[in-house]
Amino acid sequence: MTKSRRRTIRRTPPTRLARPASARPIASPAPRRAGDVNDAFFRYIVAGMRNGVLALTREGNLALINDEACRIFGIAPRRTDLGRPIGDVLRDHPEVVRLLNSVFELHLLPNRAELRLRPSGKVLGYTLALVGDDAGRVVGASMFFKDLTRVEQLEERERLRDRLAAVGEMAAAIAHEVKNPLAGIEVMAGLLRRRITDAPDAQSVLTDIISEAKMANAIVQEVLEFVRPIRLQVERTAVADAVQSAVQLADTKARRGDISVDVRVPRGLPLIHGDQYQLAQLFTNLLINAYEAMEGRGRITITVRTIRVDDGFEGRDAVVVELADRGPGMPPDVADRVFNPFFTTKPQGSGLGLAIVRKIVDAHDGSIDLETAPGRGTLIRVTLPVSGSEEGA
Ligand SMILES: Nc1ncnc2c1ncn2[C@@H]1O[C@H](COP(=O)(O)OP(=O)(O)OP(=O)(O)O)[C@@H](O)[C@H]1O
Numbered sequence: 397m398t399k400s401r402r403r404t405i406r407r408t409p410p411t412r413l414a415r416p417a418s419a420r421p422i423a424s425p426a427p428r429r430a431g432d433v434n435d436a437f438f439r440y441i442v443a444g445m446r447n448g449v450l451a452l453t454r455e456g457n458l459a460l461i462n463d464e465a466c467r468i469f470g471i472a473p474r475r476t477d478l479g480r481p482i483g484d485v486l487r488d489h490p491e492v493v494r495l496l497n498s499v500f501e502l503h504l505l506p507n508r509a510e511l512r513l514r515p516s517g518k519v520l521g522y523t524l525a526l527v528g529d530d531a532g533r534v535v536g537a538s539m540f541f542k543d544l545t546r547v548e549q550l551e552e553r554e555r556l557r558d559r560l561a562a563v564g565e566m567a568a569a570i571a572h573e574v575k576n577p578l579a580g581i582e583v584m585a586g587l588l589r590r591r592i593t594d595a596p597d598a599q600s601v602l603t604d605i606i607s608e609a610k611m612a613n614a615i616v617q618e619v620l621e622f623v624r625p626i627r628l629q630v631e632r633t634a635v636a637d638a639v640q641s642a643v644q645l646a647d648t649k650a651r652r653g654d655i656s657v658d659v660r661v662p663r664g665l666p667l668i669h670g671d672q673y674q675l676a677q678l679f680t681n682l683l684i685n686a687y688e689a690m691e692g693r694g695r696i697t698i699t700v701r702t703i704r705v706d707d708g709f710e711g712r713d714a715v716v717v718e719l720a721d722r723g724p725g726m727p728p729d730v731a732d733r734v735f736n737p738f739f740t741t742k743p744q745g746s747g748l749g750l751a752i753v754r755k756i757v758d759a760h761d762g763s764i765d766l767e768t769a770p771g772r773g774t775l776i777r778v779t780l781p782v783s784g785s786e787e788g789a
């Protein structure tokens with residue numbers, strides 16, 4: 397799975413290890429409680445927290461885990477997991493296990509650090525603390541964490557927007573300057589070709605000049621089109637219809653050969669507030685890339701479904717479109733750059749296809765990510781929020 401790979405980043409300096417109470421001159425008193433606050437009340441607090449909470453014993457066994465932690469780690473909450481080694485319970489998250497196993501040896505415990513879960517790609521913001529008993533002995537450790545994936549995505553999108561704005565301004569200025577001389581070359585070469593009817597060799601050179609100038613002009617138009625801000629014609633839109641139009645549109649723009657396209661759409665999908673034309677454009681670009689990658693053979697599967705997206709508040713419904721091809725896939729250094737404008741590995745490519753896709757997805761307040769590896773094909777997932785309370789299509 398390829399997402400933008402990021403190392404563990406520390407946002408704030410790590411806090412110095414809080415010494416257990418025994419190391420202090422006077423043992424700190426146990427927390428005060430009101431008369432009707434019992435242990436069950438504390439359990440309810442932890443269970444109801446909107447952050448993930450997990451604790452382990454000094455021996456490395458799970459002592460406590462709340463529902464939010466289970467949700468973030470993608471595990472089912474099971475009482476029988478309590479007391480089991482943390483390495484068993486979180487076997488799908490070796491990076492977390494490594495971190496927790498090292499907690500008793502660390503001199504500085506990370507505070508507000510981040511780590512990325514593989515394979516889900518979720519980004520966690522976490523704090524680690526030691527648990528000391530009344531006598532001040534370290535009896536365990538706790539981890540307090542939050543799923544920052546959405547925050548990260550928004551920051552990433554913001555960074556990309558800034559980058560696009562800078563690149564866009566420059567590209568628009570150059571394209572604008574180049575447009576007129578190009579038109580001049582094309583017109584003058586045409587005039588010359590008409591004057592030298594008796595020199596077929598020179599005519600053929602001029603024909604080449606004209607066609608190259610036309611191609612350059614098409615690129616300039618594409619760049620200008622790309623840098624122009626998108627103005628959505630928003631209407632109640634069936635995403636599945638945009639996908640179907642894209643299948644037809646892609647056939648007019650690229651060679652499909654013997655590739656079959658399997659579109660799977662469940663009944664009763666909600667309508668979204670979107671621009672049918674732009675969405676069709678988006679899926680067309682994805683299909684063209686898949687056709688080009690598969691070189692005339694194989695099957696593409698497009699699956700449409702609804703999901704509930706965690707937005708850090710009450711959650712919202714979204715329509716997800718997954719387009720999976722069985723092409724050659726991409727190595728990580730390519731996958732990390734595919735959405736950058738002008739990035740291409742194709743001799744004739746402009747490298748704007750996926751940059752435009754991203755721009756359209758952003759304009760719909762959606763998100764896009766890809767899973768790919770050499771030899772394993774490519775899956776592109778577009779998530780488009782259903783705004784308002786639109787009902788079945
Ligand atoms: N389905 C895919 N399988 C393999 N590689 C892909 C796929 N989609 C995109 N890529 C890679 O991402 C690069 C960028 O794609 P993008 O659509 O932005 O530009 P392009 O296809 O090269 O040119 P353009 O779309 O402007 O004609 C491609 O050159 C290719 O290397």
Ligand SMILES: [Mg+2]
Pocket residue numbers: 681684685748749750
């Ligand atoms: Mg393309």
